[in-house]
Amino acid sequence: MRFIIAALSLSLACLPAALADDPYTISGVEIDATADNALQAQTAAMGQGQAAAARRLIERLTLAEDRVGTALELDSRLSPEGEMETGLTLDPVIIAEMIAGLQISNEQRSATRYLAELEVTFDPRTVRRVMEAYGVPFVESQARPLLVLPVHEGEGGFSLWDDNPWRTAWTEQTFDNALTPVLVPDRPASSVRLPITPRQALQLDEAALVNTASMYGINRIAILRAGERDGVRRFGGYLVTVEPTGEIITDTWGPQVVYGGWSDAARAFVTDREDDWKRRSVVRDLETTSLRVTVLYGGLEEWNRLQEALSRASLVQGAQLDALSRDGARMTVDFRGAFEQLVSELAERGATLEEHPGLGWVVLSAR
Known part of the structure; x- marks a missing residue:
């Protein structure tokens, strides 16, 4: 190169x-x-x-x-x-x-x-x-947005796109400014086929999940099933990541008893995600470390995406562009916190930081 x-x-x-x-x-x-x-x-x-x-x-x-x-x-x-x-x-x-x-x-x-x-x-x-x-460590940036599919189990079965109390609890609030932004998809127009049904969501239908991620431009999806039995409200479900390769990575969440209304349950979920993000991302080491990296890309669009990933990383304090070519750039990146935190935050933004023989540390699009 x-x-x-x-x-x-x-x-x-x-x-x-x-x-x-x-x-x-x-x-x-x-x-x-x-x-x-x-x-x-x-x-x-x-x-x-x-x-x-x-x-x-x-x-x-x-x-x-x-x-x-x-x-x-x-x-x-x-x-x-x-x-x-x-x-x-x-x-x-x-x-x-x-x-x-x-x-x-x-x-x-x-x-x-x-x-x-x-x-x-x-x-x-x-x-x-x-x-x-005051010497208090803190988190400065948001995680990638999360798309919530609120599936409600009622007397008539499961509902997702139609009005239901669980969906209403999410749409009546906004979590755009949370450390872990949460979005609830609008129902597509009647002329457009639904990207996923309630049953497909609960069954983790891979084709439907990939379709949903593509339609809304978000690769992290929370499928949260909620219902009430014997006077007790509960919710839980799955946290899904759709990798660029189409691979589905799934984790479970809950179930959890709801104390209060459905709106309280929605806020409790977001707070839980925020706490998890803070524990992974809070900066305790305020010293700055310099790292030489090679940024690899296949074109201007990818180069812009990788630059944006770096610019939005709160741990990155500055970067010097040392050399540039049609398919790569060499940079000196100054960052705070632990190296593992930098790797994790860049991954949240769609960029991989890994070591390559001959090139050293390389930043490239997540695969």
Whole structure:
């Protein structure tokens, strides 16, 4: 492979923050405060909303055991004086500095009361500085999206595409900003054949699963069967990965008893996936390591995909493009965390990092 030395450098650390901003948006924050006048009520409500959004962000990005004993601890605890303190003692000024933008909806106000709903966007760089200042490891990026097929078992049998309480529990919520984004497919138009039936899903029909993955452009599928018997609600199912080769890799999940409604069950599933992603991806080693890699590709489209995989990897702090040819590039990649974490995160983004004789470490499209 002939390389043309390029007088070009690529700094992934300088790519737009929007590439990895999704986990930093907290939506659906309800605020409600009463005071002596409307302005005081609105000010109090906004302060409460910002703190609630910060709490949800910290809970999303970190593990509970890493927050213990810091200002980012969310659970109530006893103070040195023996008094009970509420969780998150982070200074409101610091919280305000972390916020990049606010969107307000559903406002209601009176002379003494203010109600609204907030969507709060945090600045990743400021959040990173706060986390590092308190020594709390955190996750900065999302896993690949997961397509959920909510199969409900009712008196009339199994349903997936038709309205059912299990499907409604998913469609009435949004998990786009979760560390593990979850999507529920819309029912295709009546003129389009359904990619998979409830029974095909439960039987793990490989052709139907490959068809579904192709139709929605997502290669990770959760088939979650839910039902109620003797007054007890349960759900569980399969986690499926469709490899580029068409191979199906399957793991089981649950079953789990539902405490609360079906919406609570959906949130519990996403929280479980987030915790799993955090335990695999949280960065504990903040030192930067340099790695020389060869990126192999068969054309411009594949080269762009591999660049995107690297740019979206939160562990990659920067990359220098050292040489370029029609079918490969040599780069120096600077990353944080353990090498195994880098391999895992790139795999989540469709790129394989492996060692090849003669080329050393190679980045190529997952097979």
